[in-house]
Amino acid sequence: MVGPSASAVAAPIEARPALSEAPRQVPYVALGQQFAAESAPLLARLEQTLASGQWVAGPEVAELESKLSERLGARACVAVGSGTDALILSLRALGIGPGDEVITAPNSFIATASAIVHAGATPVFVDVLPDQNMDPARVEAAISPRTRAILPVHLSGRAARMPELLELAARHDLRVIEDAAQAIDARLNGRAAGTFGDLGCFSCHPLKNLNAAGDAGFILSNDEALAQRLRRLRSNGLVDRETALEWGVVSRLDSLQAAVLLERLPLLDAVTQARRRNAHAYRRLLADVPQVFAPPCRDEEHNVFHTFVIQVDRRDELQAFLLKRGIGTAIHYKIPIHLQPAARALGYGRGSFPVAERQAERILSLPVHQFLSLPDVEHVAINIREFFS
Amino acid sequence: MNVRYSYLSQQFGQIDELLEQIRAFVKTGDFTLGAELTRFESSFARLIGAEHAIGVGSGTDALKLPLKALGVGHGDEVITTANTFIATAGAINEVGARPVFVDCGPDFCMDVSQVERAITKATKAIMPVHFTGYMTDMPRLQAIAERHGLPLVEDACQAILADIGGKRAGTYGVAGGFSLHPLKNLNVWGDGGVIVTNDGAFADKLRLLRNHGLKNRDEIACFGYNSRLDTLQAVVGNWLIGSAESITQGRIERAAYYDQQLGAIPQLRLPPRYADRRTVFHLYMVHAQERDALQQHCLSRGIECKVHYPIPLYRQEGLRHLGYRQGDFPVADAQAANVLSFPCDQHLSREEQDFVIETVREFYGAAR
Numbered sequence: 001m002v003g004p005s006a007s008a009v010a011a012p013i014e015a016r017p018a019l020s021e022a023p024r025q026v027p028y029v030a031l032g033q034q035f036a037a038e039s040a041p042l043l044a045r046l047e048q049t050l051a052s053g054q055w056v057a058g059p060e061v062a063e064l065e066s067k068l069s070e071r072l073g074a075r076a077c078v079a080v081g082s083g084t085d086a087l088i089l090s091l092r093a094l095g096i097g098p099g100d101e102v103i104t105a106p107n108s109f110i111a112t113a114s115a116i117v118h119a120g121a122t123p124v125f126v127d128v129l130p131d132q133n134m135d136p137a138r139v140e141a142a143i144s145p146r147t148r149a150i151l152p153v154h155l156s157g158r159a160a161r162m163p164e165l166l167e168l169a170a171r172h173d174l175r176v177i178e179d180a181a182q183a184i185d186a187r188l189n190g191r192a193a194g195t196f197g198d199l200g201c202f203s204c205h206p207l208k209n210l211n212a213a214g215d216a217g218f219i220l221s222n223d224e225a226l227a228q229r230l231r232r233l234r235s236n237g238l239v240d241r242e243t244a245l246e247w248g249v250v251s252r253l254d255s256l257q258a259a260v261l262l263e264r265l266p267l268l269d270a271v272t273q274a275r276r277r278n279a280h281a282y283r284r285l286l287a288d289v290p291q292v293f294a295p296p297c298r299d300e301e302h303n304v305f306h307t308f309v310i311q312v313d314r315r316d317e318l319q320a321f322l323l324k325r326g327i328g329t330a331i332h333y334k335i336p337i338h339l340q341p342a343a344r345a346l347g348y349g350r351g352s353f354p355v356a357e358r359q360a361e362r363i364l365s366l367p368v369h370q371f372l373s374l375p376d377v378e379h380v381a382i383n384i385r386e387f388f389s
Numbered sequence: 390m391n392v393r394y395s396y397l398s399q400q401f402g403q404i405d406e407l408l409e410q411i412r413a414f415v416k417t418g419d420f421t422l423g424a425e426l427t428r429f430e431s432s433f434a435r436l437i438g439a440e441h442a443i444g445v446g447s448g449t450d451a452l453k454l455p456l457k458a459l460g461v462g463h464g465d466e467v468i469t470t471a472n473t474f475i476a477t478a479g480a481i482n483e484v485g486a487r488p489v490f491v492d493c494g495p496d497f498c499m500d501v502s503q504v505e506r507a508i509t510k511a512t513k514a515i516m517p518v519h520f521t522g523y524m525t526d527m528p529r530l531q532a533i534a535e536r537h538g539l540p541l542v543e544d545a546c547q548a549i550l551a552d553i554g555g556k557r558a559g560t561y562g563v564a565g566g567f568s569l570h571p572l573k574n575l576n577v578w579g580d581g582g583v584i585v586t587n588d589g590a591f592a593d594k595l596r597l598l599r600n601h602g603l604k605n606r607d608e609i610a611c612f613g614y615n616s617r618l619d620t621l622q623a624v625v626g627n628w629l630i631g632s633a634e635s636i637t638q639g640r641i642e643r644a645a646y647y648d649q650q651l652g653a654i655p656q657l658r659l660p661p662r663y664a665d666r667r668t669v670f671h672l673y674m675v676h677a678q679e680r681d682a683l684q685q686h687c688l689s690r691g692i693e694c695k696v697h698y699p700i701p702l703y704r705q706e707g708l709r710h711l712g713y714r715q716g717d718f719p720v721a722d723a724q725a726a727n728v729l730s731f732p733c734d735q736h737l738s739r740e741e742q743d744f745v746i747e748t749v750r751e752f753y754g755a756a757r
Binding site: 029030031032034035036039042043046047050051052053055056081082083084085098109110111113114117118120205206213214215236237238242243244245246247248249250251252254255256257331333334335337340341342343 | 395397398401404408411412415416417418420421446447448449450453463474475476479482483485570571578579580601602603606607608609610611612613614615616617619620621622698699700702705706707708
């Protein structure tokens with residue numbers, strides 16, 4: 001079977017010429033375009049999977065797991081129903097539950113904290129760095145006798161400060177679970193996000209860099225026994241058709257979604273490259289706009305830009321201005337987790353995490369997906385410059 | 390002749406039209422909580438005769454989320470049946486509560502007469518399981534639940550379109566959970582589930598719980614889960630849902646033929662058949678003498694017959710901490726030792742059924 005060519009993914013620069021009479025539209029997401037570019041081979045593969053009748057735990061799932069673990073450099077991979085479930089099951093596999101505390105960041109998607117709550121444990125937040133990732137210097141003060149794990153988030157596709165966090169974890173005998181939902185193939189000194197800690201949790205939600213046609217996720221582990229436990233936890237605790245060794249849940253990646261991901265995995269490099277190219281273009285084009293802060297990439301980071309986030313004053317005005325010009329943007333995330341109504345019982349309030357709170361008012365995610373052309377990126381940058389001029 | 394248990398390749402043998410719909414769907418990019426899901430949910434609600442239907446990630450989650458929405462949690466007890474698939478008790482355990490079992494009746498469902506003595510101060514809900522497609526005695530159970538002020542959450546995973554006097558499985562309790570797993574009567578192409586309810590506020594709560602507690606893109610009302618029925622699977626569901634009645638009828642007709650033929654074999658015993666209840670035969674299960682030898686014999690002839698389940702749930706390794714002991718549920722034990730399930734799906738031919746019947750006759754003839 002012939003896959004779509006990489007060029008179909010990394011949009012050619014001339015993909016969408018701006019016609020002076022038709023204003024350029026720059027959407028934040030382009031899923032329809034993605035499918036149009038690859039529908040023939042994708043549908044052919046889906047038909048194959050369907051014909052097999054093995055729609056749960058089919059060979060596609062095992063194939064995907066082995067390809068992902070090989071590519072990302074982990075001993076084992078366990079595919080599950082979603083990125084959220086990857087976190088919940090990881091916490092459970094490590095025996096983290098009621099009475100335990102897990103240290104994490106307050107500026108992630110809600111699922112990071114809700115996974116901890118659903119495992120029965122308590123999320124303990126620490127503030128973040130200017131680049132939005134967990135500040136290792138603040139972790140130690142958050143460690144209590146009940147702390148069992150650190151759960152750093154590789155937000156926006158930028159690897160968190162793993163060496164510092166691993167050192168802290170080793171010193172305090174804590175587990176490390178990485179939330180790499182936004183960071184597939186992000187690297188730190190060449191090592192993939194999600195392979196530093198005990199377990200690495202990924203999402204393949206439709207909006208992620210490697211995306212399924214529905215909810216999907218996976219967990220990486222270098223510990224075969226942990227992987228075995230995850231395999232039974234995702235399937236009702238069953239070790240065979242008859243025997244439930246422990247309580248589990250139903251959180252299996254559908255064979256069908258595994259087939260979609262297998263079809264797309266070979267394109268991931270091109271997707272990442274296109275996103276990196278767009279991000280670097282933004283950086284170059286906005287470098288001399290003092291009102292725009294785009295956290296720099298450190299030399300050891302290989303960022304995959306699930307989102308490209310700038311930090312600006314008058315953020316809401318800028319967002320409205322861009323929208324009027326046909327440019328879609330997003331905010332990840334407008335309300336920090338500790339200020340959500342759901343988190344009230346945790347006892348935090350405004351002022352608990354000043355850096356994250358200030359960022360929440362200033363962050364704006366620009367379109368960075370692989371179907372943007374460089375003229376699209378230029379168009380966005382020009383409009384941002386105009387706004388601030 | 391081989392008589393296979395799974396008929397999926399036959400069911401989806403002619404799917405050009407469906408693939409066209411899938412093709413059109415994937416181009417929309419509408420993958421999460423999309424329009425096709427909403428359409429499926431309203432068709433499903435209509436099919437069951439409920440006000441609301443909420444598509445979730447699996448049948449297990451279709452049981453877990455209603456318990457969560459009821460506020461069932463740590464220290465609480467939920468009464469259910471001693472022989473069911475692990476997921477029923479798993480859902481109860483998932484919310485932090487403790488499953489309390491009652492023994493089964495001759496129809497494999499909860500023996501409703503034993504429920505009352507299992508109720509304690511900690512009991513927060515009752516979860517009957519319409520096992521194999523039989524209806525639990527819901528009118529009687531409802532009266533008990535009302536008397537004790539306990540909500541009912543129905544495990545209707547195996548019982549789509551089963552009813553008592555026309556009132557369908559899933560519509561008796563505050564909510565009913567259904568599974569769309571590939572092997573269920575109404576099935577999609579992977580894990581999937583649906584919850585039905587007649588309570589609008591309860592439905593809203595369930596919609597929050599399945600989607601991270603998100604009230605809108607930015608605001609979170611409560612800690613929730615990620616348990617959405619993929620919109621892609623809803624496309625499959627929409628394609629199939631019009632056949633739900635004929636699938637059910639196909640199973641009932643095949644069961645009736647088995648009954649007529651297998652019922653005449655003295656070493657087999659049929660479970661009770663009810664005139665006023667519609668049993669939908671997700672499984673066609675009989676009691677068999679020398680069950681294991683019969684199963685081996687059938688398997689050796691290419692007939693995929695199965696046991697649901699050889700180890701009753703309450704005796705599973707993973708549940709040992711609940712403190713039950715062998716013998717606590719004698720009916721479930723007896724059933725685990727002698728039940729056997731034969732293929733009974735809508736695609737099974739008369740010829741295949743005759744082969745099953747002949748093979749069983751042959752076994753007992755030789756054994757005599």
